Amino acid sequence: MAQSFSTGQTLLPDIGTLAYNGVTFGPYFTTNFAGVPIKDAANRTVKFMEYTLHVEGYVTLGEGDTTTDNIMSVLQTLLNQQGGKLTYTGKGFCNLVIDGSGLLKDVAWGPVPETFDFQPLGAGRSAKVIWAVKFRIPYQKPGKANPVLQFNEETSVGYDDEGFVHLSIRGTLEIPLTRATVNSRTINQTVDDFRGIFLNRLVSVQGGGIDLTLFRVTKREFNVSRDKRTMEWQFEAEELPYMDLPEGCISARGTFDIKPARAGEGLVMWYCSLRATYTIPNGQPRRCLDTTRAEVEFGFKARTDFEEGLLKTISWYEELQKWGQH
DSSP states (O other): OOOEEEEEOOSSOOSSSETTTTEEETTTEEEEEEEEEEOOTSSSEEEEEEEEEEEEEEEEEOOSSSSHHHHHHHHHHHHHHHTTTTESSSSSSSEEEEEETTTTTOOOOOEEEEEEEEEEEHHHHTTEEEEEEEEESSSSSSSSSOOOSSSEEEEEEETTTOOOOOEEEEEEEEEOBBOSTTTTOOOOGGGGGGGGHGGGGGTTTTTTTTTTTEEEEEEEEEEEESHHHHEEEEEEEEOOOOOOOOOOOOEEEEEEEEEESSTTTTTTTTEEEEEEEOOOOOOOOOOOOOOOHHHHHHHHOOOOOOHHHHHHHHHHHHHHHHTTTO
């Protein structure tokens, strides 16, 4: 934690508090806010507000100092550090205390100092300072942090010459990350920790996702940003072809059942169940001899028809069984 430090002595009492990373700005400084609502990639909602705080004023001599050298040396060090605690209260805008270990946190490794301009005045006995810092705070009530800033996707559907579906789904997953303290460099969590939780929704049939019994995934791609906050991901899948009949199948019959996925949703989504029964011979396949070719090639013609030959064969087999008993 940086030590408490001020911008010099003043004759006027201050109203409210403006401080950053241990530096308290005196009443000779004025402020200006510029805010921009940052929307998600789907352009459906505001994920956070991005503010730039401009601070402009004068630094005076510290007690016992003859120039502003010492005070400016400290100010440059403290005001240019990223991720410091920012306090802005009692000054008519709103009460902001942005602290990595507090209730209101920056969502993108901030606050981030933007500029630090210095102009010496009065032979080094005073100085004009212009400083700006950018911070991003979630668009929600403090203390009710959302672990995810955005999760959305877009889908492309194509059909091949045989009518099978090809899907391409790509999207964005983003989470808030910041430092616990200005000197902390430990990353305890990244966007990749949320990948499994959210992308499993894509293959959840109950949630309207891809049924992997009907599709084969051909591509999985995950690109994580350098600050570990954002992931651009992409899936590609192709519909599996229809299942052929089992080998040797001599008959098949099936039934199906179709119903709405959820009551009252009409044609939004339907579930279809298919059941099939196949008949497959078990054992030696049935064979029937045909002597037509033998008659053409050799002049052979059977003198016993099928029924007579079958009866003679049965009779022969029965006599054989009797001889086997003696």
